Amino acid sequence: MIKIQASQVRREFQVKSNTGKKEKLLVMDNFNLQVREGEFLSILGPSGCGKSTFLNILAGLDQHDGGEILVDGLPVKDRSFDRGLVFQGYALLPWRTVLENLEIGLEIRKIGKKERKAIARQYLDLVGLAAFANQYPHQLSGGMRQRVAIARVLAYQPNLLLMDEPFAALDAQTRETLQIELIKIWEADKKTIVFITHSIDEAILLSDRVAVMTARPGTIKDIIEVPLSRPRTEEIRNSAEFVRLRQYAWELIKDEVSKAQRLQTGAKESEDHEKTG
Numbered sequence: 001m002i003k004i005q006a007s008q009v010r011r012e013f014q015v016k017s018n019t020g021k022k023e024k025l026l027v028m029d030n031f032n033l034q035v036r037e038g039e040f041l042s043i044l045g046p047s048g049c050g051k052s053t054f055l056n057i058l059a060g061l062d063q064h065d066g067g068e069i070l071v072d073g074l075p076v077k078d079r080s081f082d083r084g085l086v087f088q089g090y091a092l093l094p095w096r097t098v099l100e101n102l103e104i105g106l107e108i109r110k111i112g113k114k115e116r117k118a119i120a121r122q123y124l125d126l127v128g129l130a131a132f133a134n135q136y137p138h139q140l141s142g143g144m145r146q147r148v149a150i151a152r153v154l155a156y157q158p159n160l161l162l163m164d165e166p167f168a169a170l171d172a173q174t175r176e177t178l179q180i181e182l183i184k185i186w187e188a189d190k191k192t193i194v195f196i197t198h199s200i201d202e203a204i205l206l207s208d209r210v211a212v213m214t215a216r217p218g219t220i221k222d223i224i225e226v227p228l229s230r231p232r233t234e235e236i237r238n239s240a241e242f243v244r245l246r247q248y249a250w251e252l253i254k255d256e257v258s259k260a261q262r263l264q265t266g267a268k269e270s271e272d273h274e275k276t277g
């Protein structure tokens, strides 16, 4: 079954250049992607190619200007608790303790207090923060807050998980631990996950398929099937198949990274040119 169907998606933003001129920035164009129910799909692409824009639209936080995006056959209109979001810096409620923050989604699902607390503790334990249950978000480091945000979304088990570089701000060891935990959780109940990352290794380790995007305007360049067996463990990174996939993904993405860099430098040069004359 198809969970997400994106067809001919187009998104442009009105932006102001440094000189104050209004311009249109075409961020996504002719973007087509299908995500299957229960699939773990990662999106890799150079900076600025529209990855977060796509996730924001899927989350109901932004809108597209053309084409169609369907989730479970219906257009995305609004935020929904069936879609769990883990975005960078996605806010925790500052007036609630860590444990109470984890309980939010469970409250909305009308789970009783005792069970709610037990589930919240279980997921807090999973991200290694059991000892911080009664602290407030401002008492934690940035990485710890991000772990709470991840635990919160995992705890209430949405049908669709949208994760935008959820591990980017974490130290290498925590990142590896959480990658393996996420694999375990996903392998146990196979919710659909759309996962954005800049790490080729992370994408291959976690995913069933990896969608590689072009530089702006972002479109899908290719989709890599990841036939590595499951359950996946750390050691799989050393397998010949993993190394082959990593090389293939890099071949696909490297020209797009150069293009994205040229786009950025080009935009800066034209602004400088306008300023001087």
Ligand SMILES: Nc1ncnc2c1ncn2[C@@H]1O[C@H](COP(=O)(O)OP(=O)(O)OP(=O)(O)O)[C@@H](O)[C@H]1O
Binding pocket: 013, 014, 015, 025, 027, 045, 046, 047, 048, 049, 050, 051, 052, 053, 054
């Ligand atoms: N609300 C907005 N208004 C104007 N421009 C925007 C807006 N949101 C995003 N952009 C621009 O759209 C482009 C794509 O942004 P987006 O965040 O989707 O890229 P990304 O692929 O997620 O990048 P990164 O990998 O660096 O996070 C960027 O050039 C960004 O500056």
